[in-house]
Amino acid sequence: METAEIRRRWLSFFGERGHTVVPSAPLVHEDPNLLFVNAGMVPFKPYFLGQETPPFSRATSVQKCVRTLDIEEVGKTTRHGTFFQMNGNFSFGDYFKEGAIELAWELITRSQRDGGLGFDEKDLYASVYHEDDEAISLWKKVAGLSDDRIVRLGRKDNYWNMGVAGPGGPCSEILLDRGPQFGADRDWEAGDRYLEFWNLVFMQYELENVRSKEDFDIAGELPKRNIDTGMGLERVAYLLQGVDNIYETDEVFPVIAAAEDLTGRRYGADRDDDVRFRVVADHVRSSLMLIGDGVTPGNEGRGYVLRRLLRRAVRSMRLLGVDAPTLEHLLPVSKERMKASYPELERDFHRISQVAYGEEDAFRRTLAAGTTILDTAVASAKSSGRSTLGGAEAFALHDTYGFPIDLTLEMAAEQGVQVDETGFRALMAEQRDRAKADARAKKSGHGDTSVYRRVSDTLGREVEFTGYDQVVTDSRVRGLIRGGEVVERFGPGDEVELVLDRTPLYAESGGQLADHGRIRLSGGAVLEVTDVQRPIAGLVVHRATVLEGEGAVGEDAEAEVDVARRRSISRAHTATHMVHQALRDELGDTATQAGSENSPGRLRFDFRSQQAVPAGALGEIESRINGVLLDDLPVTADIMGIDDARKLGAMALFGEKYGERVRVVSIGDWSRELCIGTHTPRVGQIGVVKLLGESSIGSGVRRVEALVGVDAYTHLAREAAIVSQLTEVVGGRRDELPDRIAGILGRLRDAEKEIAAVKQAQVLGAAAGLVSSAREIAGVRFVSHDAGDGVSADELRALVLDVRTRLGNERPTLVSMASVSGGRPVVIVATNEQARQTGLQAGALVKVAAQALGGGGGGKPDLAQGGGTDPTQVSRALGVVEDQLRARGA
Structure with missing residues (x-):
């Protein structure tokens, strides 16, 4: 039974029995204590805590959840996953223990032909809180379970509370006996034999003095008893689909299959590879769902979690042997499997994919730069006899180059070096404390509130x-x-x-x-x-x-x-609203605000977009804003209910929490936003808005800066003076200035190309002589060449490929060359098809050569490149490749 069908049956079953079907809440929740929704009951928490009156007496949902505490364990076990779905049915003062047990038993034991899940009654057990005699008698009455199929457990396993004073109560789990191949008989805690897949929480007590999960006081009975249940959708799916774990279910395994096709490796053939396949499948799906709910990659909070998931997926594919971009092949596969349950993924996939692919591109650049620096640091540590990379070095990789610490740990371990993680964490804490202190100093003057x-x-x-x-x-x-x-x-x-x-x-x-x-x-x-x-x-x-x-x-x-300052800031704030609306008009509704600053005569507006705004579009946006200024629209502010504001189309900021009454600032009928700031009475008082340009400030977030009013006039006057000066220098009229400067730059580029072509020809001119110098070593034609100083990596690569082509493919051929450019050595190795068939891999050889240069490298089996920091070791690096080749014939 497919996962989407289990989900459909769940909602249908409880919907037919008087439960209000509640759609899944977004993964991003307003609770400040949660990064993401991590349990099915989270959206219903206000009802259980008595903060709000539930609009229904019974409800059901399939809630999207993300848990991030065990990211490092994903893939290493078959139980840890980040994204999962939790089926739940809830009663708010309606049915209690007997009703919950009756509903659960009916659904899981009813035949699949009749709309149930079809579990065999003889394989089912129940665990209960050891003092809950009422639940024990109900399991006997409703399900007919004998004493030997009811397990009594303590508070650790079968008592639920929120971790704070409030409602709580005993719970009862339904377990499936998977058979002796999964563990010993009656061994409830060890092994995977007795697998819990549904937990029924009987919320009946008011708890106080909650010291831990197991240590608390019961103050008394709740005035209304509630039911909160949770059935893990993925867990039930793998039980019903006859597979061993969540990674092999119909919503997850297709990503593994796609990764197999890309890598040429097979899931189940190698333990380390299996971990990487599972990481890829889990993280790709989790990223899909997080981006779908509005999360974008960043360096803090939710954004950092998403960034880490995406980068771990990309890194795992590289470890599986694929250096090319892979998310464009994997993300659509996950979307196809998940869209049956979440059709909005299909609708929003363009936005989702742009966010994911942009982060992959950024990380590939980071990985290329960071890997070289890390390899150099590791080589330096080894050469000095150290087996540990310093915390300061790891911190520099993270802080300066954006290289995540988890990758530093993984990649250093692959080279047999540990990392001073304690030192790294200490430096991170110091940086964090400085940032917090700076923020406190600005906002409050001192840290003690x-x-x-x-x-x-x-x-x-x-x-x-x-x-x-x-x-x-x-x-x-x-x-x-x-x-x-x-x-x-x-x-x-x-x-x-x-x-x-x-x-x-x-x-x-x-x-x-x-x-x-x-x-x-x-x-x-x-x-x-x-x-x-x-x-x-x-x-x-x-x-x-x-x-x-x-x-x-x-x-x-x-x-x-200070009225002059206030008016100047207010003009900038109103202009910010205009920039926001004009961007949405030009780029679409996905260009949502991600931050802003309104200062005297100047504004900064940050917005979400995966691509730069074309220069022509920026001009259109500026023109549209100044056109509205000429219309001199009124700026008004109205207090209204949040629902009325939404009906009017007022924009709200993603992630902000608003009360029931909000302030809506309108610019005529053209723009409406929820805002508490001050504004100019009419847009005509702004005067003029001059956009200075836009740029990227992070993955998926861009920034527009603009001048407003007198500051904009001053800027335009200064630009006019610069244009006059340039016109005098190059000659001609003002309107000819772009063409004349373009002509000068074009001639300069042509001259640079001619110089580069002459230099390239000089380098390639050596190809014929190098072909004639080929030696026979261990049955392989071998060319080794030190191209000297001043030959760039691109020029050296062209020479290597030219020599390999001239030598042909009739016999095994290996070409190894090195040069020094800008004081840094580079080594390039190439093999032909015949050589690769004998086991010669360019990537493996270049790594050895690059180590001699004090660095690292890698690439494909046919062509690979490495570099380092010690240009005096070029001859040694080339000699290492020759030694490797000779060793084959020994």
Whole structure:
């Protein structure tokens, strides 16, 4: 039975029995404690915790899940996987133990012909919490299980809680006896004989003082008892499909089969290869599903997990012998298997594939550069008698070249060298701490937020923001912080953080920089505000310098905004909304915001895209924005319900959490976004927007920068002056300038090509003499040549291939050459077909040669290249290849 059919039967079975069929939630969840949804009950957590009232009394779902704790174990065992699907049925104060057991037993034992899963009753067992006599009697009553088929287990195995105070209760698992070939009789914990595939959680108690999974106190009965069950879809699939593990099921194995075709190797033939095949299959599917739910590769959080999965898949294919791009062959296979359950994958596959293929291309470049550097570092360690690569070296590979530590560990181990992982982790922690300290210094002035909590508690409510309508507001001083301590007074020259109960000054958020301004106290003190932040929710802190006078908590105050700065920032913020809308109009709805900064006269807008914006398209976007400026559309802000905002088409930021009431900023009927920032009343007040260009800032994320208003006019005037100067230098009219410069550059390129052609001809001119110098060693025609200094790798490769071609394919031929270019040695080895049939592999030979140069290399059996750091060892490197050849004939 195919996995999609098991899924369909599950939803149909419970749907027909009064359960609301709830679609799978996205893998990215609003819970800040979770990177991804990792269990089927996660979307229902607010109902179990009593935070929300469930809209149904019973529900069912097949939930997408990702768990990342055991990424390194994927492929090494047949149980560890990152993406999986969890079938669940849930009761919220409706049926309880008896109903859950009846439903489970009916579905799994009903014949497949009648819509069930068709498990044989004689092979099924149940485990229960050892004190749950009610569940034991129900298994006997409902399923007819005898005592010897009911297993009593303790809290570790059969009691569920969330890890914090709240609901919990005993659980009961359904196990399948797979037979004596999988383990000993009645051995419940060892081996794979008794396999649990469905867990029924009986949520009936309120727990408190939860110290661990097994150590907690039961406060009493819940007012409403609930049911939470989970059946692993992949696990049931491999049981029903007669295979041994999740990797061999119908949704996963086709990727392994495609990898077999690409590599020429066979799954099941080699243990190490099997691990790599399984890593590829698991990670390709997980990446497909994560990108489908909006995750893009990055260096932190969810993005880092996705990047790691994709790169491990690519790396595993390289270890299986394929150096060429492979995701373009594997990802579509996974999509074809998964689209039956998730049709949106077909619809969004263009976007998904572009993200994945772009990351593979980026990683291939990283791998090429990082491998050479790593090989050099390993060779250096070995030559100095060390068996460990230093933590600083591993950190440099990660920090400077983007080489992941897990690959450094794997590749160093392949060369028999360990890595000082402890030293690496320490340096990473130091870097992370510095980054956090910098962020805290900017946002709060110091790392201890408890001081803000104390001020907030005395305030008793959120600070009111009046800046949408006012630039001057009467207020009162409610809190003072100086040097990280709460104080009651301040004096001239003090640097303080001041809290008012009302303020017109905007605190930095949503990409908009903070207002500047002044605060005047009733006692005569004047403070200059240089920053405004929200260090904790509901609290606005004004960072200020006391220009004159003294003041104290409780004084009346007048807060005033620097209007010129506010207007300049507001123009930039409104222009940012316009850039966002114009990009979507030009590139499509996938060009969604990934970040922004609105500063005086300037904006920065980051958006998701796998490809650069063509220069012509950027011009169209700029033209469209300035055309709308001429229309002088009004900019309005309305507070409404989140559902109404969505109906109006208001854009929201991916990953942001919004309340039930939101602020919608509209530019006429042309653009609508959820936004809390300040804006110009009409777009005509912006004046002009000048896009400076766009660039990549990471895989799948690009950046547009622009000038706004007076800053844009100044920039255009400066550009006009530069054009005038260039026109004087090259002559002619302004409109002829591009053609004249293009002509000059074209002539320069032609001259460079002629010089390169002459140099190439000189190098290739040596080919005839090298052919005549071929020697016979161990039955192989062999040419070895030191091309000297100044011959590039490309030129050397052309010479090697020319000599190999001239020697023909009638007899085994091996060509080995080296040169030095830019102070770095390079070695290239080529074999013909006859030589390869005798076992001569260019890739293997070049690795040995490159080691002599203090580096590394690799390539295909017919042509391979290596390099190093020691140009004085070129003769030795060539000699090593000759020694390898002679050793064959010994």
